Amino acid sequence: xxxxxxxxxxxxxxxxxxxxxxxxxxxxxxxxxxxxxxxxxxxxxxxxxxxxxxxxxxxxxxxxxxxxxxxxxxxxxxxxxxxxxxxxxxxxxxxxxxxxxxxxxxxxxxxxxxxxxxxxxxxxxxxxxxxxxxxxxxxxxxxxxxxxxxxxxxxxxxxxxxxxxxxxxxxxxxxxxxxxxxxxxxxxxxxxxxxxxxxxxxxxxxxxxxxxxxxxxxxxxxxxxxxxxxxxxxxxxxxxxxxxxxxxxxxxxxxxxxxxxxxxxxxxxxxxxxxxxxxxxxxxxxxxxxxxxxxxxxxxxxxxxxxxxxxxxxxxxxxxxxxxxxxxxxxxxxxxxxxxxxxxxxxxxxxxxxxxxxxxxxxxxxxxxxxxxxxxxxxxxxxxxxxxxxxxxxxxxxxxxxxxxxxx
Amino acid sequence: xxxxxxxxxxxxxxxxxxxxxxxxxxxxxxxxxxxxxxxxxxxxxxxxxxxxxxxxxxxxxxxxxxxx
Numbered sequence: 001x002x003x004x005x006x007x008x009x010x011x012x013x014x015x016x017x018x019x020x021x022x023x024x025x026x027x028x029x030x031x032x033x034x035x036x037x038x039x040x041x042x043x044x045x046x047x048x049x050x051x052x053x054x055x056x057x058x059x060x061x062x063x064x065x066x067x068x069x070x071x072x073x074x075x076x077x078x079x080x081x082x083x084x085x086x087x088x089x090x091x092x093x094x095x096x097x098x099x100x101x102x103x104x105x106x107x108x109x110x111x112x113x114x115x116x117x118x119x120x121x122x123x124x125x126x127x128x129x130x131x132x133x134x135x136x137x138x139x140x141x142x143x144x145x146x147x148x149x150x151x152x153x154x155x156x157x158x159x160x161x162x163x164x165x166x167x168x169x170x171x172x173x174x175x176x177x178x179x180x181x182x183x184x185x186x187x188x189x190x191x192x193x194x195x196x197x198x199x200x201x202x203x204x205x206x207x208x209x210x211x212x213x214x215x216x217x218x219x220x221x222x223x224x225x226x227x228x229x230x231x232x233x234x235x236x237x238x239x240x241x242x243x244x245x246x247x248x249x250x251x252x253x254x255x256x257x258x259x260x261x262x263x264x265x266x267x268x269x270x271x272x273x274x275x276x277x278x279x280x281x282x283x284x285x286x287x288x289x290x291x292x293x294x295x296x297x298x299x300x301x302x303x304x305x306x307x308x309x310x311x312x313x314x315x316x317x318x319x320x321x322x323x324x325x326x327x328x329x330x331x332x333x334x335x336x337x338x339x340x341x342x343x344x345x346x347x348x349x350x351x352x353x354x355x356x357x358x359x360x361x362x363x364x365x366x367x368x369x370x371x372x373x374x375x376x377x378x379x380x381x382x383x384x385x386x387x388x389x390x391x392x393x394x395x396x397x398x399x400x401x402x403x404x405x406x407x408x
Numbered sequence: 409x410x411x412x413x414x415x416x417x418x419x420x421x422x423x424x425x426x427x428x429x430x431x432x433x434x435x436x437x438x439x440x441x442x443x444x445x446x447x448x449x450x451x452x453x454x455x456x457x458x459x460x461x462x463x464x465x466x467x468x469x470x471x472x473x474x475x476x
């Protein structure tokens with residue numbers, strides 16, 4: 001699915017008929033409802049393989065996903081998206097694309113700005129952003145919650161952190177669409193997105209060098225690498241690229257899936273309105289059941305995962321969302337239980353690549369759901385509209401038409 | 409109820425911060441967001457359930473709870 005005019009010339013993948021031996025995470029059936037597919041794959045093997053994407057494995061159980069996430073010796077993060085092509089690696093985004101030993105120092109510089117305490121300082125602005133967005137459509141009694149609400153919250157929050165005009169968020173959204181969705185099958189779109197983004201941030205970098213501030217770009221320019229030296233411009237640009245690519249449509253998707261669930265589950269909606277203290281627990285369950293992010297690894301050395309041989313040269317579709325639906329790990333894995341007590345979900349990854357923005361994402365999700373439920377406690381999917389889902393690496397609603405207020 | 413003691417394994421903790429959110433009395437975070445047990449890890453009476461809740465929600469299985 002895509003709303004871009006350029007999507008018409010994307011090369012089509014043959015329709016999947018044998019999921020176990022020929023899976024494809026860009027197939028429209030997967031995009032629409034991946035959960036039964038994962039169940040089929042898991043029943044077949046802890047690790048399945050497809051010849052598509054120049055050869056790619058997918059671990060289907062929590063255990064197999066965990067083994068790969070913890071094994072940085074056999075599995076590299078230098079490519080983190082499973083695509084049709086594997087061009088030379090040019091645009092790195094440390095630390096997500098880093099392996100040990102480079103990974104740790106690159107991650108250490110990014111961690112302090114994203115602690116829970118740092119997120120508490122950002123929270124009032126995010127609350128205001130949510131209310132400004134709701135003000136725009138609440139009188140209409142209807143909206144596309146993906147286009148008018150969930151999409152803008154992470155964009156504006158990150159722009160605020162970077163000290164960049166919040167209105168530039170539309171550019172961010174365009175680049176992300178080019179890189180994460182169109183870029184899977186179209187190298188030119190990907191390179192255009194990366195090039196424009198790099199130029200934009202380079203200008204901000206030069207500006208911050210002349211007039212430093214408290215924003216995250218200035219903090220990164222002040223940060224010191226492992227040997228006490230400043231980070232190179234290329235490193236700072238890479239990390240900014242990462243924040244944008246990893247921090248926007250992911251959270252946009254997670255908030256969207258949460259609202260989608262609440263729109264069609266009145267009992268859960270009513271309970272959270274009556275018991276807002278339960279919202280953080282419910283958010284963890286939404287993260288488990290609708291984890292938006294599937295990562296990738298590249299097999300560097302032959303090894304065995306959950307008893308299955310894995311050969312070098314293949315990619316790995318590292319599906320944290322599928323791990324989160326494994327009934328061996330989560331009782332009633334396919335049910336959304338908003339007061340689930342034990343929940344070791346892997347929505348933010350496992351091991352050294354734990355999402356650096358997880359505290360930001362959780363805060364944004366919590367504030368977005370709290371403010372929505374305060375002002376729009378009763379809402380439902382618009383039966384005349386259609387919910388559509390993003391394709392590929394990050395899954396969430398891209399159209400989410402809902403009715404409320406006078407239309408509820 | 410037996411007296412509990414908690415310990416965060418620093419080799420395993422990746423800073424998910426689930427423990428801090430579920431049991432803020434028992435865990436503190438450093439400047440990188442990684443978790444440490446408060447004090448010597450002794451769980452004050454009445455907070456035992458929170459200790460177990462933190463333990464069972466840690467994605468990295470980094471929290472040890474021992475009964476003394």
